[in-house]
Amino acid sequence: MARAPYKGARALNVMATRTSRFNPYWLLVAPAVLLVLALYVAPIVNVLLLSVTDPKPGLGNYVKIFESDTVANLIWRTIRLCLITTAAAVTLGYVVSYAMLHALSHVRRRMMSILLISFWISVLVRSFAWLMLLGHNGLINDLLIGLGLISEPLPLMRNELGVLIGMTEYMVPYAILPLLANMQGIDPRVTSASRSLGASSAQTFFRVFLPLTKPGIIAASLLVFISSLGFYVTPAILGGGKVQMIAEYISVQLLVTVRWGVAAMLATLMIASVLALMYVLNRFMKLSVVFGGVAR
Amino acid sequence: MKSSLGGRINHIAAWLILAILIIPSLVALPVSITAKTYLSLPWEGVSLQHFQHLLTSPEWISSFGQSLLIAIVASALSTLLGTLAAIGLWRLSGRFIEAIRAFLLLPLMVPPIISAMAFYRWWVPLGLIDSYLGIILAHAILAIPMVVITVSAALANFDLRLEQASRSLGASLPTTLRRVILPAIRPGILAGAVFAFILSWDEIVVTLFISKFDVFTLPRRLWNGMRENTDPTVAAAAVVLICTTLVFLVGFAILSRKRGEEAA
Numbered sequence: 370m371a372r373a374p375y376k377g378a379r380a381l382n383v384m385a386t387r388t389s390r391f392n393p394y395w396l397l398v399a400p401a402v403l404l405v406l407a408l409y410v411a412p413i414v415n416v417l418l419l420s421v422t423d424p425k426p427g428l429g430n431y432v433k434i435f436e437s438d439t440v441a442n443l444i445w446r447t448i449r450l451c452l453i454t455t456a457a458a459v460t461l462g463y464v465v466s467y468a469m470l471h472a473l474s475h476v477r478r479r480m481m482s483i484l485l486i487s488f489w490i491s492v493l494v495r496s497f498a499w500l501m502l503l504g505h506n507g508l509i510n511d512l513l514i515g516l517g518l519i520s521e522p523l524p525l526m527r528n529e530l531g532v533l534i535g536m537t538e539y540m541v542p543y544a545i546l547p548l549l550a551n552m553q554g555i556d557p558r559v560t561s562a563s564r565s566l567g568a569s570s571a572q573t574f575f576r577v578f579l580p581l582t583k584p585g586i587i588a589a590s591l592l593v594f595i596s597s598l599g600f601y602v603t604p605a606i607l608g609g610g611k612v613q614m615i616a617e618y619i620s621v622q623l624l625v626t627v628r629w630g631v632a633a634m635l636a637t638l639m640i641a642s643v644l645a646l647m648y649v650l651n652r653f654m655k656l657s658v659v660f661g662g663v664a665r
Numbered sequence: 666m667k668s669s670l671g672g673r674i675n676h677i678a679a680w681l682i683l684a685i686l687i688i689p690s691l692v693a694l695p696v697s698i699t700a701k702t703y704l705s706l707p708w709e710g711v712s713l714q715h716f717q718h719l720l721t722s723p724e725w726i727s728s729f730g731q732s733l734l735i736a737i738v739a740s741a742l743s744t745l746l747g748t749l750a751a752i753g754l755w756r757l758s759g760r761f762i763e764a765i766r767a768f769l770l771l772p773l774m775v776p777p778i779i780s781a782m783a784f785y786r787w788w789v790p791l792g793l794i795d796s797y798l799g800i801i802l803a804h805a806i807l808a809i810p811m812v813v814i815t816v817s818a819a820l821a822n823f824d825l826r827l828e829q830a831s832r833s834l835g836a837s838l839p840t841t842l843r844r845v846i847l848p849a850i851r852p853g854i855l856a857g858a859v860f861a862f863i864l865s866w867d868e869i870v871v872t873l874f875i876s877k878f879d880v881f882t883l884p885r886r887l888w889n890g891m892r893e894n895t896d897p898t899v900a901a902a903a904v905v906l907i908c909t910t911l912v913f914l915v916g917f918a919i920l921s922r923k924r925g926e927e928a929a
Contacts, residue, residue: 468679599776
């Protein structure tokens with residue numbers, strides 16, 4: 370206990386410590402925790418349990434991963450699209466972060482505002498925008514035909530390409546925030562030292578800077594991959610029903626065929642991978658840093 | 666270094682990528698003022714007919730009002746609960762505190778489709794499907810992590826000794842909260858409220874599952890319109906959605922800049 374300025378206060382403090390076995394600050398935490406517990410975590414557990422009880426108790430739903438080609442293909446397609454999205458978004462994000470690191474501060478602020486705006490524009494609006502751009506009679510095809518570069522419209526959506534374009538564009542800001550946080554923590558004297566010792570700028574980048582950003586690259590990749598796994602709106606709209614990922618498949622299982630068991634099994638797999646990867650991510654970069662950038 | 670060729674190429678590439686993050690979303694703007702009745706650029710004339718349709722159609726107006734009401738109440742609720750929780754977590758210590766903090770971040774980490782399944786299944790027996798209360802509760806829960814994060818960030822810069830001084834001079838916890846802590850972290854609370862509002866205003870996946878006829882938010886109507894994919898009214902609605910988000914973000918940026926100047 371800190372030194373109390375005068376006797377009365379000290380007596381009060383002693384009393385406070387003695388009676389406050391129960392810290393009143395718990396009362397502030399309780400409402401949110403209880404609400405999340407009763408109306409969020411309990412329902413999630415309830416749904417996950419369906420994976421071993423619906424339609425009948427047992428691991429029947431999990432066996433489908435190996436027996437049903439549809440389910441196996443679905444899982445594989447989701448992982449593949451998420452991996453490609455991660456590679457593309459982290460590469461593009463690296464380019465932007467690197468430029469932001471070396472930009473003058475007012476330029477960096479401008480770049481940051483653009484990132485935040487794009488981060489907060491709804492996924493629905495962004496998918497809709499790509500729908501207008503990439504469609505059969507979309508603006509890009511119209512433009513290319515108008516310029517005489519192609520005679521037939523290119524198939525830019527209702528396929529995996531369209532879904533990948535939409536997902537990558539959405540994920541670039543997610544990649545940039547952890548990358549930039551990492552790059553800003555690197556002492557600039559390290560690269561100056563490398564240069565003054567005679568290394569070329571390419572050598573300095575590949576042998577000094579790039580290895581130092583490895584934690585940032587890993588954190589950004591994990592964050593993008595985790596967030597991509599749950600993509601629903603973008604594949605549904607830009608895939609045109611032909612590029613189903615797990616989330617869209619779950620919604621069809623619930624709303625059309627009403628098979629909760631399979632949907633719950635897929636949800637269990639998804640939530641287990643997300644939480645496990647989140648745990649790994651937390652080892653490379655504190656989650657407060659990763660998410661802190663989001664809210665800045 | 667700054668003027669090197671590599672540096673310049675990097676700079677140009679970065680701006681190109683940033684352009685791709687913003688410009689596609691702006692396509693809704695020209696499409697929304699086309700004179701045609703299908704999605705197209707306004708080459709053959711500009712018209713405000715689609716905005717007029719948006720503003721006179723009872724369905725779109727009702728969706729607009731519903732979204733606004735839901736977002737305001739959900740944002741208020743999550744700001745209240747999230748702020749109190751963040752303050753509590755900041756002053757408590759012990760093994761479980763980090764676990765509780767992670768627990769409160771769950772709604773942000775769990776993929777929205779799984780939240781949607783969970784709410785859907787839980788709301789049916791509670792009679793909350795297709796009700797304002799059901800959607801407001803769901804959105805508020807999804808937004809709590811945003812508020813916890815922004816308020817915790819504000820508290821990290823707050824001098825703990827001020828709280829200790831207030832308490833040891835005899836102020837009760839409610840008084841300390843109201844007179845000492847809350848005024849100091851107001852920017853963080855404001856940020857949390859703004860992000861919670863935008864989150865609810867844009868939310869689609871959970872809303873798709875727990876609303877049917879009575880409650881039909883703006884994103885929900887946009888989603889239906891996009892699946893039909895012909896009517897430029899959808900583009901006009903997208904413009905409204907973007908503008909609302911921008912107004913909130915810019916308003917927030919101006920407010921926090923003003924505060925920064927006052928502090929300096």
